[in-house]
Amino acid sequence: MASDAKKRLVDRGTAVDRISNLPGNVTDHILERLPLHDAARTSILSKTWRGLWGMHPNLVFDEAFFSQLVSKMNNQVRVSKVSKIISNILLVNHGPILKFHLLIPQFMHLHLDADLWIKNISNLGVKDFMLRNKEPFPYKMTSYLFSCLELTHLSLTNCILNPPHRFGGFGNLINVQLVLVKITADMSFGTRLNVLQLDNCTGIEHLECQFKFDNKYLTELIIINCGEFNWKWLECTQKLQILGLLTTEVPDSRKKEINLEKLVRDMPRIQILFLHSFFLEFLEPGAVTMKRLTTKNLVCMSVHHFEFYDLVRIRNVLCLMSSSPNLRSLYLYMDGKVKSKDGLDLVGSSEHMVGSSEHMVSSVVQYLQSPTLVEMIFDKLQTVKIHKMVGSRAELQFIKLLLASSPLLRWIKLLNTTIDDPKEELRILKELMSFPRASKAAQIIWT
Incomplete structure (x- = not known):
């Protein structure tokens, strides 16, 4: 018995510590993939791992x-304990901090603590900073x-951004995402911005x-x-590949500056375009415009708040x-x-507005049936999604045109339709x- 115990002690003393002798890149990958709680627990494995965690x-x-x-934790102590835990994690860290992501949960009241934490990391070379305030x-x-x-990389949610006077910008920023952020003074994110x-x-x-610069x-x-x-x-953004303009607040004094044709023409690299349908009003339709306007790289177009009773927007889309010519997704x-009993969109409840709406939809249907559109071909169009279809004649005629003009079409998906009557559906x-x-492969998918 004594000899067995002695042998076990000898074995322990001479055993190879494989987990502490892993290559540096392997241990880095392990820590990166572990949740922060588990990454912190690795510090008890050995002195080597304690240093790695630090x-x-x-x-x-x-x-x-x-x-x-x-x-x-109970509600009374959780704020102070959470604050202490995060502060201790920052305290034991003695290396650079490249990524710092912080969530401020609702009713946690960590704003003052966040000030201190950001101060502590501000000189540690942080490259990826995210703060989500709930x-x-x-x-x-x-x-x-x-x-x-x-x-x-900078990502902020529900914050007030008050840059110092004459702030010169960030010299290395390439990606900025702001949600519910109020900017209170002039600033720039720098000249290297990608997103x-x-x-x-x-x-x-x-x-x-x-x-003000290119x-x-x-x-x-x-x-x-x-706003x-x-x-x-x-x-100043002629290298754009993805453009999204989902806003309508343009002062009347500046509407004359809007030129959708010039915008698209001056961005030859544009591949993905998101637009509020409001901007479609600022494109002069016609064969001349089509000849001038060529977006060879555009593969995906998304139009929001689209209205099938608006002839101008139908023409321009x-x-x-x-x-x-290379558009693949719409x-x-x-x-x-709301639609009338005949399947026509109604934009108001008064008799005058109902009549006006029905007349507008009728004009759209007549236009979509015109011989000038028969020769229209969408050579590369493969997928179409239409959200909140109401079943108007204008919508059906538009779908009919797409089906007849798209030789590579795979499917048209009708999502979240507002048709409540199963028989009508x-x-x-x-x-x-x-x-x-x-296209023989084209499907209508109703979801």
Whole structure:
């Protein structure tokens, strides 16, 4: 017995510690793939792993981190304990922090703590910074963020951004995503920006200086419901491959600046286009425009708040499609207007408005049946999605045109339709199935 115990002790002393002698790149990958809780626990494995944890460059305090932590605490102590745990993690870290992601959960009241944490990492070379504030009131971003000059990725949600006076911009930023962010002073994100996404932000007029120079690296620009938008900014974004303009707040004094034809023509690399249908009003339809306007690289077009009773927008979306020989995907998002007993869209309840709506839809149907559209071919179109279809004659005629003009079409999906009557739905589906198709593979998918 004694000899066996002695042998086991000898074996332990001479055993090879394989887990502590792994190559550096392997241990780095292990830590990167572990949740923060589990990554912290590796520090008890050995002195080597304790040192590795202290040098861990990626700190992600996300939903998974908080849910695991908070589930074991009562409401009275969880804020102070969470604050202490995160502060301790930052305290033991003695290396660079390349990624810092922080979620501020609702009712956790961590704004003051966040100020201190951002101050602590501001001189540690952080490159990827994300802050998602779920509190009902915005987080006023500390000025220490603007000291993180090595940032390459910045993502903020529900914040107030107040840059220091004469802030010169970030020299290395390539990707910026802002959601529900208020910008209070003039600023720029720098000249190396590749991606800029602004979603329900205010104060974007303070980004004027961002668009005073040629954004030669900017390939993606998306602006969603961000108040007044200066159309002239797009004159400095000719390298764009993805463009999204989902806003309608353009002052009357600036509407004359909108030129959709010039915009598309000056962006020859554009591949994906998201538009509010409002902008379709600013494209002069006709054969002359189609000849001038050629978007050879456009493969996906998405039009939001589309209206099938608006003849101008119908004409112009077809104009854009015809001018895009490589278009593969078309998405139309509608508001789901109420329709009359004859399947016509109604945009109002009064007798006058009902009559006006029916007349507009009738004009659209007549246009879609015109001989001038018979020769229209969408050579590469493969997929179409129509959201919130109401079953109007204009919609059915538009689908009929696409089926007859798209030799490579795979499917048309009708999503979230607003047709409540099963009999009416069946009648419309039967009519759709009877339409002639240029592609034998084309399907109508009703979901």
